[in-house]
Amino acid sequence: MARKFLPQVATANDLFEGDVIYLTADNTWTREHAEAAVAETPEAAEALLKAAEAFPLQVVGPYLADAQIVDGRPAPVHFREDFRTRGPSNYFHGKQAEKTEA
Amino acid sequence: MTQIVTRQGFARETWPEAGVIVTFESLWNGQDLPIERPIGVRLAPDSNAADLEPWFDTMAMVIVPFGKSADGRGFSLARQLRQLGYAGIIRAEGHVLVDQFRAALRVGIDQVAISDEQAARNPEDQWLAVPHFDGYQSRLFAAE
Amino acid sequence: MYSYTNFDAAFVRDRVKEFRSQVERRLDGSLTEDEFKPLRLMNGLYLQLHAYMLRVAVPYGTLNSRQMRQLAHIADTWDKGYGHFTTRQNIQFNWPKLKDVPDILDALADVGMHAIQTSGNCIRNVTADHFAGAAADEIEDPRPTAELIRQWSTDHPEFAYLPRKFKVGVTGSPNDRAVTKAHDIGLRMVRGEAGEPGYEVIVGGGLGRTPMIGKVVRDFLPKRDLLAYLEAILQVYNLSGRRDNKYKARIKILVHETGIDELRARIEETFRRNRRLLPDVDPAIVARIEAAFAAPAWADRPVPDAPRLDAGLASFIDTNVVAHKRPDHAIVSVSLKPTGGTPGDATSAQMRVLADLAERYSHDELRISHEQNVILPHVHRADLPAVYAALREAGLATANIGLVGDIIACPGMDYCALATARSIPIAQQISEMFADLDAQRDIGPLKIKISGCINACGHHHVGHIGILGLDRAGVENYQLTLGGDGTETATIGTRTGHGFAYDEIVPAVGRLIGAYLDARETPEETFLETYRRLGMDPFKAALYGQEEQADAA
Ligand code: SF4
Numbered sequence: 001m002a003r004k005f006l007p008q009v010a011t012a013n014d015l016f017e018g019d020v021i022y023l024t025a026d027n028t029w030t031r032e033h034a035e036a037a038v039a040e041t042p043e044a045a046e047a048l049l050k051a052a053e054a055f056p057l058q059v060v061g062p063y064l065a066d067a068q069i070v071d072g073r074p075a076p077v078h079f080r081e082d083f084r085t086r087g088p089s090n091y092f093h094g095k096q097a098e099k100t101e102a
Numbered sequence: 103m104t105q106i107v108t109r110q111g112f113a114r115e116t117w118p119e120a121g122v123i124v125t126f127e128s129l130w131n132g133q134d135l136p137i138e139r140p141i142g143v144r145l146a147p148d149s150n151a152a153d154l155e156p157w158f159d160t161m162a163m164v165i166v167p168f169g170k171s172a173d174g175r176g177f178s179l180a181r182q183l184r185q186l187g188y189a190g191i192i193r194a195e196g197h198v199l200v201d202q203f204r205a206a207l208r209v210g211i212d213q214v215a216i217s218d219e220q221a222a223r224n225p226e227d228q229w230l231a232v233p234h235f236d237g238y239q240s241r242l243f244a245a246e
Numbered sequence: 247m248y249s250y251t252n253f254d255a256a257f258v259r260d261r262v263k264e265f266r267s268q269v270e271r272r273l274d275g276s277l278t279e280d281e282f283k284p285l286r287l288m289n290g291l292y293l294q295l296h297a298y299m300l301r302v303a304v305p306y307g308t309l310n311s312r313q314m315r316q317l318a319h320i321a322d323t324w325d326k327g328y329g330h331f332t333t334r335q336n337i338q339f340n341w342p343k344l345k346d347v348p349d350i351l352d353a354l355a356d357v358g359m360h361a362i363q364t365s366g367n368c369i370r371n372v373t374a375d376h377f378a379g380a381a382a383d384e385i386e387d388p389r390p391t392a393e394l395i396r397q398w399s400t401d402h403p404e405f406a407y408l409p410r411k412f413k414v415g416v417t418g419s420p421n422d423r424a425v426t427k428a429h430d431i432g433l434r435m436v437r438g439e440a441g442e443p444g445y446e447v448i449v450g451g452g453l454g455r456t457p458m459i460g461k462v463v464r465d466f467l468p469k470r471d472l473l474a475y476l477e478a479i480l481q482v483y484n485l486s487g488r489r490d491n492k493y494k495a496r497i498k499i500l501v502h503e504t505g506i507d508e509l510r511a512r513i514e515e516t517f518r519r520n521r522r523l524l525p526d527v528d529p530a531i532v533a534r535i536e537a538a539f540a541a542p543a544w545a546d547r548p549v550p551d552a553p554r555l556d557a558g559l560a561s562f563i564d565t566n567v568v569a570h571k572r573p574d575h576a577i578v579s580v581s582l583k584p585t586g587g588t589p590g591d592a593t594s595a596q597m598r599v600l601a602d603l604a605e606r607y608s609h610d611e612l613r614i615s616h617e618q619n620v621i622l623p624h625v626h627r628a629d630l631p632a633v634y635a636a637l638r639e640a641g642l643a644t645a646n647i648g649l650v651g652d653i654i655a656c657p658g659m660d661y662c663a664l665a666t667a668r669s670i671p672i673a674q675q676i677s678e679m680f681a682d683l684d685a686q687r688d689i690g691p692l693k694i695k696i697s698g699c700i701n702a703c704g705h706h707h708v709g710h711i712g713i714l715g716l717d718r719a720g721v722e723n724y725q726l727t728l729g730g731d732g733t734e735t736a737t738i739g740t741r742t743g744h745g746f747a748y749d750e751i752v753p754a755v756g757r758l759i760g761a762y763l764d765a766r767e768t769p770e771e772t773f774l775e776t777y778r779r780l781g782m783d784p785f786k787a788a789l790y791g792q793e794e795q796a797d798a799a
Binding site: 148152172173174175177178179181182185186201202204205206208209233235237238239241242243244 | 253257260264284285367394397398400401402403404405406407408473481484485489519520523524525526527528531
Binding site: 013015016017018019020056057060061077078079080083084087088089090091093094095 | 272273275278279293294295296297298326340341343344345588659660661665668670671674717720721722
């Protein structure tokens with residue numbers, strides 16, 4: 001059964017910090033989901049993953065995750081990916097805290 | 103081709119060309135052993151060490167297979183052979199990681215035969231760098 | 247308490263040095279992630295959802311004050327000021343940076359601790375009864391046994407690449423507080439015909455995807471045969487455990503597929519041979535270990551008779567304090583389950599308070615329980631008011647041990663990369679629903695256990711109420727089991743029926759407890775007893791009743 005293709009972002013964890021990161025359109029890594037490059041076709045998704053895998057000295061475990069476009073920006077679909085954009089729910093740690101610091 | 107590794111590093115093949123290597127099955131099934139000497143036996147991953155006991159004095163070498171690196175059966179097979187009193191050469195053949203080398207020697211393996219491809223990836227200095235310090239077990243069971 | 251020999255200390259330092267060089271090689275690119283991953287896992291370092299996580303072994307749950315203070319120091323220096331105690335008596339730090347981990351390991355080595363074999367397909371950190379050496383019902387302290395097993399299983403050359411991970415739990419008491427029947431090997435101390443101590447050996451227990459209660463493989467094993475027998479079990483498992491399917495690789499599946507009788511025959515045969523071939527354990531080493539766990543020098547002070555207690559202290563003593571083997575002493579359980587808190591978490595400040603209390607009042611000993619609490623095992627009864635006052639000041643005096651608020655919860659999807667749903671917020675909400683400790687006491691003994699995925703780190707199968715978080719079509723969904731039991735009468739709980747959404751599960755638990763309160767015959771009848779008497783029906787009605795009526799309409 002063919003599943004409807006959803007837009008994809010490439011995500012991984014930073015090798016040094018372990019933090020969640022996303023590949024951008026200019027082939028750098030960002031900590032913001034909204035800045036991620038979005039692949040709109042299966043072919044583009046494949047190319048995006050290839051590009052993400054080219055940073056063995058910077059990132060760990062790159063993979064593709066479903067995304068949706070909200071206000072013109074990519075946002076997560078699955079709740080797991082949603083949690084990854086914020087941090088744990090029991091403490092104000094991780095990304096959610098860093099955002100207010102910035 | 104394979105590369106033999108011992109505690110002293112990369113070594114030349116010492117098994118004589120005149121020697122024969124038989125499988126465990128042919129040893130187990132056949133009554134007539136070849137006349138050529140020495141005889142070596144290549145085990146399967148699921149061989150039972152105790153089954154080899156009658157041939158311990160005949161076998162100059164036992165080859166223990168190491169499949170994928172996560173498959174640790176070879177460690178038990180080799181150790182059982184030693185526990186049962188086998189005194190010949192034990193060779194580990196297949197995918198033995200550098201990080202498994204110390205454990206391999208500690209269970210009684212004398213030499214490791216790796217592929218040339220692996221030998222290129224894990225050159226001799228990596229094997230020589232493995233520290234061979236004693237483990238807890240040799241202390242616990244020290245009283246002979 | 248056991249302290250490191252020169253051999254232990256040198257061994258651990260060597261491993262830190264080795265890991266330091268591995269981290270350097272990873273950072274400079276000479277090790278790929280594929281090569282590095284098994285090496286970091288061997289040193290307890292995971293990559294979780296938001297960050298790295300370091301799992302540190304607390305062997306058989308025993309710590310001294312110096313070690314606890316060092317954990318606090320690590321939390322402050324390299325983490326976010328807290329640590330999470332797990333159901334395997336380990337502590338996890340949730341935010342270390344890769345480059346700092348070798349320094350953390352060195353800091354652990356400074357106090358005789360490490361993170362070795364807290365991961366991977368090897369023999370994991372040995373767990374034991376958290377009341378060891380203090381319990382009134384104890385046949386013998388299980389910790390010398392656990393320490394002997396720690397030494398034997400550390401860096402064992404034969405058993406580092408088993409089909410799957412391997413967990414050993416030991417108890418010295420007939421009341422099983424160490425869930426031994428849910429371990430790959432469970433050891434229960436028993437007495438032989440002449441009264442000599444030995445072990446009942448249980449094999450093939452485990453929770454996870456296929457939960458099983460362990461089976462007795464040997465009724466009585468003399469103490470001196472322990473390691474030879476363990477080697478036999480491990481050797482049989484290493485050679486015949488399944489390696490084709492990771493979900494069928496635990497020894498419980500081998501027991502199940504081979505049958506306990508056939509497996510016993512194989513183990514006994516291997517054991518007979520091993521015992522002949524394996525030299526005895528050096529008696530000097532055994533003697534040294536046993537001496538390390540000798541009872542402390544008890545203080546012979548009078549217990550003030552019938553002191554007038556304030557209400558808070560009285561209920562604390564009622565729920566959190568149990569009998570010690572010496573009548574003038576007591577075992578104090580410190581709950582890491584404050585109302586609305588994260589089960590098992592302690593701040594660095596709390597760790598220091600616990601260390602101080604241990605040093606001052608508990609012969610410098612602390613224990614971590616698999617129920618994610620901390621124990622002060624040897625407190626003189628005259629000191630209970632002082633201990634209580636200090637705990638209360640540190641926010642550590644929650645009087646809910648064994649009650650509905652004393653929930654076990656794994657990290658779940660707030661941290662764990664394997665999780666299918668969150669567990670911590672569910673625990674927080676349940677404990678808030680029962681914030682009134684008097685109401686908790688009225689409900690009585692009740693164990694709620696929550697896991698965030700099928701791996702069952704939260705032991706949900708053996709909770710009186712078990713909660714399993716799943717991902718159903720992209721939405722968190724929670725399944726309930728009832729009637730589980732992790733003690734000597736170990737039982738796997740039974741599923742109630744379909745699961746509940748994230749915002750439905752806490753009210754559902756509330757209905758279960760309401761149904762129990764309605765159905766119990768006396769206030770003394772516990773939740774588990776009521777469930778055993780009445781079965782599933784009244785609870786199902788409470789959970790699904792309205793739906794059924796709606797269906798019928
Ligand atoms: S039960 Fe699952 S979610 Fe919870 S800690 Fe274990 S692996 Fe992670």
